[in-house]
Structures are given as C-alpha cells and as structure tokens.
Amino acid sequence: MxxxxxxxxxxxxxxxxxxxxxxxxxxxxxxxxxxxxxxxxxxxxxxxxxxxxxxxxxxxxxxxxxxxxxxxxxxxxxxxxxxxxxxxxxxxxxxxxxxxxxxxxxxxxxxxxxxxxxxxxxxxxxxxxxxxxxxxxxxxxxxxxxxxxxxxxxxxxxxxxxxxxxxxxxxRLAAQEGLFDCALTLGRHAELVPELTSLTAEHPLRERLRAQLVLALYRCGRQVDALAAYAEARRLLVDELGVEPG
The missing domain is CATH 1.10.10.10 (Winged helix-like DNA-binding domain superfamily/Winged helix DNA-binding domain)
Structure with missing residues (x-):
C-alpha cells in the first residue's frame, strides 16, 4: 500500500x-x-x-x-x-x-x-x-x-x-502592459489610472506604460492630466535617453 x-x-x-x-x-x-x-x-x-x-x-x-x-x-x-x-x-x-x-x-x-x-x-x-x-x-x-x-x-x-x-x-511587466491594453480596449480605463500611475512612477522610462496612462487619462475626460503626463514622459525620455516619445 x-x-x-x-x-x-x-x-x-x-x-x-x-x-x-x-x-x-x-x-x-x-x-x-x-x-x-x-x-x-x-x-x-x-x-x-x-x-x-x-x-x-x-x-x-x-x-x-x-x-x-x-x-x-x-x-x-x-x-x-x-x-x-x-x-x-x-x-x-x-x-x-x-x-x-x-x-x-x-x-x-x-x-x-x-x-x-x-x-x-x-x-x-x-x-x-x-x-x-x-x-x-x-x-x-x-x-x-x-x-x-x-x-x-x-x-x-x-x-x-x-x-x-x-x-x-x-x-511580468510585459504581462501587465498586455493586460492594460486589453482593459483599454474593453473600456475599463477608469480602473487603470491608479495602477498605471503607480507603475509609471516605479518604471519612469517605460514608454508603453506612459502611453497607456496618457490614453487612460484622456478617455476619463482628464485632458489636462493627460497632457501633463505626456509632457512629463517626454521630458524624462529626452533628458535620460536623448529620444523623443514614440
């Protein structure tokens, strides 16, 4: 047995x-x-x-x-x-x-x-x-x-x-970005803003996350915040990497 x-x-x-x-x-x-x-x-x-x-x-x-x-x-x-x-x-x-x-x-x-x-x-x-x-x-x-x-x-x-x-x-980051893309397509932009804000702070040079945050803010009707997020992303990419956002 x-x-x-x-x-x-x-x-x-x-x-x-x-x-x-x-x-x-x-x-x-x-x-x-x-x-x-x-x-x-x-x-x-x-x-x-x-x-x-x-x-x-x-x-x-x-x-x-x-x-x-x-x-x-x-x-x-x-x-x-x-x-x-x-x-x-x-x-x-x-x-x-x-x-x-x-x-x-x-x-x-x-x-x-x-x-x-x-x-x-x-x-x-x-x-x-x-x-x-x-x-x-x-x-x-x-x-x-x-x-x-x-x-x-x-x-x-x-x-x-x-x-x-x-x-x-x-x-793991790629999976999170894939999940955010899906959520944006499904119209769940409002629920993404807090997590995207946190992750972009943790990975400030991650361009895809920055783009997702800008899009989520824009779709929430927060155009001023979206423009500010874009401006911050551009400043970091130019200062740190010497490149313009994609």
Missing part, C-alpha cells in the same frame, strides 16, 4: 514568483539554506531537463565557485531528496529529484511550478490578443499575474538566479 505521508511529485507544488517555496498537500516544506533553494530553483526552471553538476556549479557560483563545490552540490541534492520525499525507504531510488548521467533532474509536471504556469498563460494571452480575442487575453493575463506573490526568486543570488530574476521581472 502506498505511504500517504510521502509528498510525491503529484502532491507537490512549487512557487518561484516570490520567495522560493515548496508545498506538500498545501503545507510548506522547509527548503533549507539559500544556496540549496537556489539549486532547487535552477532545476525547476529547467522544466524537467537534466542539469549537469558543472552547470549547477556555474549557476550557483559562477567564477567564484569554491574548491568543494561538487561535494556541496551533492549534499544539496541529498538534502532536497529527503525534504521532497521524506517517506522514501532507505536505498530505494528517488522519484522526484533523480540522478541522470552526471547531473540531476526534477520529475515535476509543469503545472506544479508557478513560473512555468505563468509562462504558459502569458503565451496563451499573447496569442489570444493577437487574434483579437480581447476578453480571453484579458482573462489569461489576469490569471498569469495572480500567480505572483513578490519579486521572483526573492532573496536568492548567483549568476543563474540573477538572470532569471531579470527575465521574469521583464515578463
């Missing part, structure tokens, strides 16, 4: 769009030290593909890898196996974090990893938007953004995680 205390892959869920977390049947799993969580994040973002030990060392430390890096990676793998499959009998093969040809792979379905679900929903939203199905695109963008609970891979460092933090943050 199957041990129901074991959080096998179909009972695990992983969160990367915020602090890195693992949940087994809705309960948080203590993933240990920061670098151990970073290794888990690398494996999860590779979507089940095998990652060699050398790749993991480069991902975690880059050119500053310590002499004992290989042994540390093996220790992390052993600890993660224990955490992810605590009910696994001694000397039985792991089924979640497996060893493959000098490396490791996580046998986890993509729908169990929030970052992979986000990317799928973003692709679906973009396709629907391009096809003119604005309502479906709006719903998919909303579902994608609802997965976020902070900065991606929050608190982690290392060459790989830092690159992924930048990539995922850019994807």
């Amino acid at each position: 199957r041990d129901t205390t074991e959080p096998s892959a179909d009972r695990l869920h992983f969160q990367l769009l915020g602090p890195v977390r693992a949940l087994a049947d809705g309960h948080h799993v203590d993933l240990g030290a920061r670098q151990q969580r970073a290794m888990l994040a690398v494996l999860l973002l590779r979507g089940g593909a095998t990652v060699s030990s050398d790749e993991l060392i480069d991902a975690l430390w880059g050119e500053t890898a310590p002499p004992q890096a290989l042994g540390t990676v093996r220790t992390y793998a052993s600890r993660l196996r224990t955490l992810l499959e605590p009910g696994r009998a001694a000397r039985t093969p792991a089924t979640v974090l497996v060893s493959v040809a000098g490396g490791y792979a996580l046998r986890v379905a993509p729908e169990r990893v929030d970052a992979l679900v986000f990317e799928r929903l973003l692709a679906e939203a973009s396709a629907a938007h391009a096809a003119g199905d604005t309502a479906t695109a709006h719903a998919s963008y909303t579902a994608a953004l609802d997965l976020w609970h902070g900065a991606a891979l929050a608190g982690l460092s290392g060459p790989y995680c830092e690159r992924q933090q930048d990539r995922l943050s850019e994807a």
Whole structure:
C-alpha cells in the first residue's frame, strides 16, 4: 500500500514568483539554506531537463565557485531528496529529484511550478490578443499575474538566479502592459489610472506604460492630466535617453 505521508511529485507544488517555496498537500516544506533553494530553483526552471553538476556549479557560483563545490552540490541534492520525499525507504531510488548521467533532474509536471504556469498563460494571452480575442487575453493575463506573490526568486543570488530574476521581472511587466491594453480596449480605463500611475512612477522610462496612462487619462475626460503626463514622459525620455516619445 502506498505511504500517504510521502509528498510525491503529484502532491507537490512549487512557487518561484516570490520567495522560493515548496508545498506538500498545501503545507510548506522547509527548503533549507539559500544556496540549496537556489539549486532547487535552477532545476525547476529547467522544466524537467537534466542539469549537469558543472552547470549547477556555474549557476550557483559562477567564477567564484569554491574548491568543494561538487561535494556541496551533492549534499544539496541529498538534502532536497529527503525534504521532497521524506517517506522514501532507505536505498530505494528517488522519484522526484533523480540522478541522470552526471547531473540531476526534477520529475515535476509543469503545472506544479508557478513560473512555468505563468509562462504558459502569458503565451496563451499573447496569442489570444493577437487574434483579437480581447476578453480571453484579458482573462489569461489576469490569471498569469495572480500567480505572483513578490519579486521572483526573492532573496536568492548567483549568476543563474540573477538572470532569471531579470527575465521574469521583464515578463511580468510585459504581462501587465498586455493586460492594460486589453482593459483599454474593453473600456475599463477608469480602473487603470491608479495602477498605471503607480507603475509609471516605479518604471519612469517605460514608454508603453506612459502611453497607456496618457490614453487612460484622456478617455476619463482628464485632458489636462493627460497632457501633463505626456509632457512629463517626454521630458524624462529626452533628458535620460536623448529620444523623443514614440
């Protein structure tokens, strides 16, 4: 009979769009030290593909890898196996974090990893938007953004995680801009003004957000505010980048 205390892959869920977390049947799993969580994040973002030990060392430390890096990676793998499959009998093969040809792979379905679900929903939203199905695109963008609970891979460092933090943050902004485009098309301009005002303050050189704010203000009948927002956008782009608004 199957041990129901074991959080096998179909009972695990992983969160990367915020602090890195693992949940087994809705309960948080203590993933240990920061670098151990970073290794888990690398494996999860590779979507089940095998990652060699050398790749993991480069991902975690880059050119500053310590002499004992290989042994540390093996220790992390052993600890993660224990955490992810605590009910696994001694000397039985792991089924979640497996060893493959000098490396490791996580046998986890993509729908169990929030970052992979986000990317799928973003692709679906973009396709629907391009096809003119604005309502479906709006719903998919909303579902994608609802997965976020902070900065991606929050608190982690290392060459790989830092690159992924930048990539995922850019994807999140693109999703927000796509959502705003859909909302403007659907006539929801009034509800966008506060969020667009906040985001343009956070990303002052993001031209698409500025254009969306100007349009939302204009459609709300706030022509003076729209002109002021445009003038501010132009000033920043000229002063900081030396370009005129598109």
